[in-house]
Amino acid sequence: MITCYLRYEVRPDKLADFEAYGAMWLDLMPRFGGIHHGYFLPSEGASDVALAMFSFPSLAAYEQYRKDAGADPDVQKAVAFAKETRCFIRYERSFFRPLLPKTA
Template sequence: MSRMITVHLRYEIDADKIAEFREYGRRWIRLVDRLGGTHHGYFLPSEGDSDEAFALFTFPSLADYERYRLASTDDPECVEAYRYAVETKCIRRYERRFLAPVFE
């Protein structure tokens, strides 16, 4: 039995480039959904730390996530979204965690 997996990303972003990071997030929400996942959104700074953002997305299984990762390396829109982040330097670093979600 495969278990659903949620990916939690914690980003350290450039606080002066929140608009660029927002655009990066908008691109990836659609791409994750198109490549088999369910994106739960990006969460930008509001109060508190101004350089920390988060994202959550779920795949039916770890194997599905791995297929997404592989597909995203060759997908032109994914490559372009990654290039955008590199060029704008809106992301300083990120951490990825895998979680087992509990839904009703």
């Protein structure tokens, strides 16, 4: 399993738009075989940082998602919404291999 961690620099005056953008991805990710672990919006502390995490069974599955998502009209709509609203300034993407409890 591979987990993608996203750290966004958001515009505090555009949080409602960013939340709408995130909601789009919560619906989109399972369509491509991913598991979305959610968006984490500013609450206390820094008001311009939001996080998101999602996982795929493998790096190959993630790469396939990237190929398939590029041609998806709903993904294009989400990307256009982010560009139009400018709800975040930038993002950083990192990948992790989770260590999870063993199941019986």
